[in-house]
Amino acid sequence: MQGYIIKRIAIALLIIYVVLTVVFFVFRMGGADPVAIMLPPDATPRDQKVLTEKFGLDKSLPAQYWIFVKNAVHGDFGLSFKYSEPALTVLLERLPATIKLGLTAFCLAFCVGIPIGIISAVRRDSWIDRVGRVMALAGMSLPSFWVGMMLILFFGVSLRLLPISGSDTPLHYIMPAFCMSLYPIALFTRLSRSAMLDALKSEYVVMARIKGVPEVYVILLHALRNASITLVTVVFGVFGALILGSVVVETIFAWPGIGRLVMESYFGRDYPVVQIFVMFVTFIVVVMNLLVDIVYAYIDPRIRYQ
Amino acid sequence: MSKRIICRVLVLLLGVVLAIPAVVAYASRNDTVRVGLRFDPATLNMLEMKTGFEIPVILTMNEPLLGSDPVTGDRIFSALAESMQVMPNKKDIKIKIRKGARFQTGDPLTAADVKWTYEQCVNPKNANMMAGPLDEIESIEVLDDQTLIFRFFEPYAGWKELMWIGICSKKYYDSVGPEKFRKNPVGSGMFKFVARKVGESVTVTLDPDYWGYSYLKKEFNIDKPNFKNVQFVIIPDDQTRIAMLETGELDIVSDILPHQVKQLQKNKRVKIKRIDKVPSLYGISHKPYADPIMKDQYFCYAIKHAINRQEIVDKVFLGEGYPLYLYASKTELGYDPKIKFDFNPQKAKEYLKKSSYKPGYPIMLTYGSDVPNASLVAAAIQQYLQNIGITVKLRQLEAGTMATYSRTKDPRIGPLLLFAWHGGRDPSTRLMLSMKSNSPYSAWPDRPHKKEMDDLIDAQARELDEKKRAGLLAKYHGMWMENPSSTSLFGLNMIYATSDRVEYNWAPQEAFIFNLHLVKIVK
Numbered sequence: 001m002q003g004y005i006i007k008r009i010a011i012a013l014l015i016i017y018v019v020l021t022v023v024f025f026v027f028r029m030g031g032a033d034p035v036a037i038m039l040p041p042d043a044t045p046r047d048q049k050v051l052t053e054k055f056g057l058d059k060s061l062p063a064q065y066w067i068f069v070k071n072a073v074h075g076d077f078g079l080s081f082k083y084s085e086p087a088l089t090v091l092l093e094r095l096p097a098t099i100k101l102g103l104t105a106f107c108l109a110f111c112v113g114i115p116i117g118i119i120s121a122v123r124r125d126s127w128i129d130r131v132g133r134v135m136a137l138a139g140m141s142l143p144s145f146w147v148g149m150m151l152i153l154f155f156g157v158s159l160r161l162l163p164i165s166g167s168d169t170p171l172h173y174i175m176p177a178f179c180m181s182l183y184p185i186a187l188f189t190r191l192s193r194s195a196m197l198d199a200l201k202s203e204y205v206v207m208a209r210i211k212g213v214p215e216v217y218v219i220l221l222h223a224l225r226n227a228s229i230t231l232v233t234v235v236f237g238v239f240g241a242l243i244l245g246s247v248v249v250e251t252i253f254a255w256p257g258i259g260r261l262v263m264e265s266y267f268g269r270d271y272p273v274v275q276i277f278v279m280f281v282t283f284i285v286v287v288m289n290l291l292v293d294i295v296y297a298y299i300d301p302r303i304r305y306q
Numbered sequence: 307m308s309k310r311i312i313c314r315v316l317v318l319l320l321g322v323v324l325a326i327p328a329v330v331a332y333a334s335r336n337d338t339v340r341v342g343l344r345f346d347p348a349t350l351n352m353l354e355m356k357t358g359f360e361i362p363v364i365l366t367m368n369e370p371l372l373g374s375d376p377v378t379g380d381r382i383f384s385a386l387a388e389s390m391q392v393m394p395n396k397k398d399i400k401i402k403i404r405k406g407a408r409f410q411t412g413d414p415l416t417a418a419d420v421k422w423t424y425e426q427c428v429n430p431k432n433a434n435m436m437a438g439p440l441d442e443i444e445s446i447e448v449l450d451d452q453t454l455i456f457r458f459f460e461p462y463a464g465w466k467e468l469m470w471i472g473i474c475s476k477k478y479y480d481s482v483g484p485e486k487f488r489k490n491p492v493g494s495g496m497f498k499f500v501a502r503k504v505g506e507s508v509t510v511t512l513d514p515d516y517w518g519y520s521y522l523k524k525e526f527n528i529d530k531p532n533f534k535n536v537q538f539v540i541i542p543d544d545q546t547r548i549a550m551l552e553t554g555e556l557d558i559v560s561d562i563l564p565h566q567v568k569q570l571q572k573n574k575r576v577k578i579k580r581i582d583k584v585p586s587l588y589g590i591s592h593k594p595y596a597d598p599i600m601k602d603q604y605f606c607y608a609i610k611h612a613i614n615r616q617e618i619v620d621k622v623f624l625g626e627g628y629p630l631y632l633y634a635s636k637t638e639l640g641y642d643p644k645i646k647f648d649f650n651p652q653k654a655k656e657y658l659k660k661s662s663y664k665p666g667y668p669i670m671l672t673y674g675s676d677v678p679n680a681s682l683v684a685a686a687i688q689q690y691l692q693n694i695g696i697t698v699k700l701r702q703l704e705a706g707t708m709a710t711y712s713r714t715k716d717p718r719i720g721p722l723l724l725f726a727w728h729g730g731r732d733p734s735t736r737l738m739l740s741m742k743s744n745s746p747y748s749a750w751p752d753r754p755h756k757k758e759m760d761d762l763i764d765a766q767a768r769e770l771d772e773k774k775r776a777g778l779l780a781k782y783h784g785m786w787m788e789n790p791s792s793t794s795l796f797g798l799n800m801i802y803a804t805s806d807r808v809e810y811n812w813a814p815q816e817a818f819i820f821n822l823h824l825v826k827i828v829k
Contacts, residue, residue: 032706036713038348038356041727044438044739045746048713050430051356082348082356083504084488093504152549164550165541167506254541256505264346264542269706 001297005290012286016279020072023278024065027271033057034081034269055081068275077279078272082265087272091258091280097167098250098257102243104173105180109238112181113188114231120189121196122219132189139186144179148252151175165254176253180246184238191234195227202226225299232295240288244281337534338509339808339825342547342556346505346540351488352472353426355434358728362819363538366510367410368472368493369518371401371420376821379583379637379814381466381731383525385518386415386473386494388452396461396770403452407494408517409475415494417454421446422476424456439735440468461768463775464732496823497536508538533827551576557808560819562801563678564624570803578803582628583814585728586797587635590671590687591712592790594750597669597721601750604661606790609722610647612654612694613687619796622682627798632783635729636797637815638736639772640779645787654694668697670720676705677726683795684724698722715749728817733779734767741786750791759785 035051052058056067071078080090120132155175156164166172199205200223208218245259258277265273297303347360352368355361373384383390388402407415424446427434442462447455458465472493479487491499496518497510512534522528539556541547548566550556552573562570562578570576590609592600599605615629634641671687673680681702688698701720703711711719729736740747742763743756753759759782766778802819804810807829813820 030707031710032704033710033713034706036710037706040358040435043435044441046441047433047435047438050437051433054431054433084349084351084354090504097506149545152546157549157552160553164553164555165539165546166555251542252546254506254539254543254546256503256540260542261505267704267706 001294005294008286008290008293012283012290015286016282019282020275020279021065023275024068024271025061027269027274028061028064030269032269034271037268038081077276080265080273081270082268082273087270087276090261090273091276094256094258094261097255098245098259099243100167101173101176101180101249101255101257102239102245104177105184106239106242108177109181109184109188109242110235113185114192116185117189117192118196118219118224120193121200124197129193132193136186136189136193139182139189142182144182144246145248145252147182148175148179148249151179152252167255176249176255179253180242180249184242187234187238188231191231192227195230196223199223199227229296229300232299233292236288236292236295240284244284337827338537339533339535339822339827340537340539340555340557341819341822342541342550342559343538344540344542344544344547344561347508347538349488350491350499350502350508352474352491352493353423353429353434354432354488355427355436357435358818362822363508363510364491365470365472365495365820366497366536366822367491367495367499368474369495370470370472372466372469374470374813374816374820376811376813376824379816381469385521387469390469392770393455397458399456399458399465401454401456403454404518404521405452406517409478409494410492410498410513410515411475411478412515413475413477414451415473415475416451417448418451419476420454420473421448423471423474426474427471436468436471439464442468461770462734463767463770464734467730467732467735496531500535506540509535510538511535528824531823531825533825536822536825551803551805554805554807557805558802558810558819558825559804560800560802560812562803564626564801567624567626567801575806576803577806578801579812580626580799580801581812581814582797582799583637584800584812585635585637585730585815585817586627586726586800587630587633587729587794588677588683588724588726588796588798589630589633589792589794591723591725591792592749593715593717593719593721593723594791595715596717596719599661599663599667599669600721600791601753601789602661602663603789604657605663606793607647608654608657608661608663608694608696609691610654610790610793611650611657612696613690613793613795614649615796616649618683618686619798622679622686623796623798626801627796630794630797633786633792633794634733634783635727637731638729638733639731640733640766640776640783642780642783645783651690651694658694658696663696665695666697668699669722670699670701671722671724672701672703672708672720673724674703674705674708676708677724680724680726687724713747715747730817731815737763737782738767741791753791754789755785 034055035048035057039047039051056064068078077087079085080087083090116132120129123129152164152175155162162174163172205218205223208222245257247259247263249255250257250260251263262274262277345359347363348356349360350364352364355364369384369386371384371387372381375382386404386407388404391400393400403415403417403420409415424440424443426432428437428440442458443456444459445457447457449455475492478492496513496516498513500509500511502508512531519530541550544563547556547559548562548570551559554575567578570578592606594600619625619627619629631647632642632645671684673684684700688700691698708719712723739745742748742760743751743753762778762782766775766782769775769778800812802812807827809826809828810824
């Protein structure tokens with residue numbers, strides 16, 4: 001297992017390097033100039049020249065790339081063009097807000113979606129199953145920007161129950177976390193329902209019931225453990241996606257997270273910030289996949305890595 | 307105790323725990339004026355200011371030499387400057403700093419600080435957006451702690467537009483270094499920096515020891531504000547900003563779009579205001595380098611007479627604007643309301659007939675994603691031009707790409723470009739940068755009468771007498787209209803709204819929120 005993990009980390013580093021290289025060149029060859037975007041229309045050519053030199057954009061592309069790689073090896077990913085601070089610092093300043101919101105949304109999705117899916121499967125075709133299926137369909141179909149606006153108008157403007165934006169109090173988390181968790185709730189509900197239905201039909205579950213094992217143990221220990229193999233990949237994937245932030249939710253609720261940061265940085269062509277974000281995304285995806293593999297081995301004793 | 311009672315107690319406790327921070331946050335809001343901003347300021351450091359979006363925040367902390375008259379919007383002395391005098395050679399401006407002026411650190415604000423601030427703004431390492439315009443200044447001489455002279459290379463009519471820079475403390479910069487200076491800005495203004503949550507808010511608080519209260523009371527009858535803090539809240543989404551104003555989470559919101567007014571009017575706790583004396587200009591820029599047809603004066607006249615500007619204002623912007631015919635916004639010196647290109651399709655067709663345009667030849671109209679209602683305006687223009695026989699193709703470009711094409715004179719931008727620009731008060735920088743034949747952004751360097759027009763641009767920039775200058779500008783605009791290089795469309799009113807707990811009036815002639823010290827909490 002140790003050898004496998006070391007091998008995976010080495011591959012992950014290679015993937016991060018390749019992705020960063022691709023992003024570095026593709027972004028710069030896109031045609032838009034960060035200096036032109038940043039400066040006001042009445043800025044002079046001198047302003048433009050000064051800023052171009054400050055950002056190091058006056059050098060050739062290979063020279064810029066060499067400087068980038070050389071500095072990145074030392075943990076320096078450059079200064080944000082917009083904030084004049086290290087890109088890593090800019091990202092880390094926004095990361096806690098995103099992680100807190102992402103974790104809240106994930107907990108909500110996990111605690112609501114999976115139990116509903118399990119109950120729906122166990123009580124198939126009951127009213128709770130029907131409600132669960134309708135909720136799942138709605139959660140998958142409704143776009144988050146629309147849900148967000150409706151939540152704001154209803155709970156914020158009409159009822160005045162919840163604050164619309166900000167991240168100071170637990171109340172501030174309710175609407176954005178719900179909005180963000182809507183799709184994962186639906187996904188978890190559907191997946192856990194179908195996985196549990198398959199598991200409940202299997203011979204070992206029938207055998208357990210014949211042996212007289214209490215129904216709760218049959219469901220939780222026998223059926224759910226096997227159904228969770230299907231769920232693990234999706235759950236970790238969703239967890240990764242949620243802690244990477246959501247551009248739409250963060251924009252609508254003015255949440256100061258990295259989703260909004262990366263969108264603003266993209267439109268402002270703030271190369272260093274976008275690059276560090278891409279690196280972070282790649283890192284999270286790689287880590288989540290690694291975790292999925294490790295958890296597989298724990299859940300299913302038949303799986304062994306060499 | 308039964309399980310039910312335990313559950314109820316737990317739920318109650320949870321409710322209290324959730325409610326306490328909300329109550330605390332609400333209570334602290336009573337002495338805070340909350341202003342909604344669309345963009346997060348790139349920096350709070352005056353010396354490194356990159357865009358105009360930072361101005362409202364920075365100028366609450368860093369006092370400039372000249373402020374803005376709350377009634378007329380004219381440049382007036384801030385508390386800082388006691389006098390300004392144009393010297394007989396017309397090139398030098400002598401400025402006297404008020405005695406007793408001091409920074410929030412307690413250190414006196416001297417002429418040396420003013421000189422240092424201006425020098426830092428042109429220092430290439432700070433990449434300040436004002437570096438270019440400040441190039442007009444040859445040197446700054448400090449005579450004593452209260453007196454300094456700005457020496458210009460030549461007489462410069464737009465000198466007042468260089469005097470709004472917030473003054474910073476050299477001593478503080480030297481003692482804390484650039485990093486801390488950037489994170490904890492210090493000025494001599496009425497408000498002190500408190501905290502910044504990147505991407506979320508910037509909070510400033512009233513400085514009880516602000517040195518200029520008595521002066522403001524004496525000269526302008528301005529009282530000390532009756533609130534403690536100003537919080538600038540960054541809300542990128544227009545609809546969310548409006549919703550927050552409705553719920554009272556924000557007190558002041560600007561740049562409200564006309565179609566949002568109806569929604570706000572239903573809310574009795576919101577006061578909607580509008581002002582037309584603000585810089586605003588929508589137009590179509592002609593790009594002869596993308597297509598030589600744009601050099602054809604008859605073709606350009608045809609465009610100007612083909613578009614019903616008033617109809618666009620009425621239907622797309624619900625009447626919240628006014629037609630513009632000159633490339634100068636309503637607040638710019640030289641703006642002339644008498645100049646008009648009437649909407650006359652017949653006349654437009656006659657001009658088109660005289661032009662070199664071949665029917666069916668497609669003309670590209672490009673518009674950006676940053677112009678409000680751009681797609682509707684572009685579609686309307688397409689229809690007007692097609693009505694007189696010009697085939698127009700529309701193309702939307704992402705704002706960043708459009709800015710780059712425009713700045714680099716890339717022909718891919720197309721011959722017609724729909725733009726929105728707030729413009730300003732003084733035309734000099736605009737004319738010098740985009741209209742002079744040898745200027746870097748000139749779209750038409752070989753235009754007819756270029757020598758005479760260049761001379762007029764230079765002459766107006768050097769003319770300190772406002773009446774004479776207006777005459778030169780009128781002459782210039784007359785020549786420009788013979789071969790127009792743009793089609794101005796309209797300007798828009800600034801629609802802003804406040805919650806009913808505050809009273810605030812927009813500073814005329816300003817494109818951004820100014821004079822926040824004049825806000826009054828009335829409820």
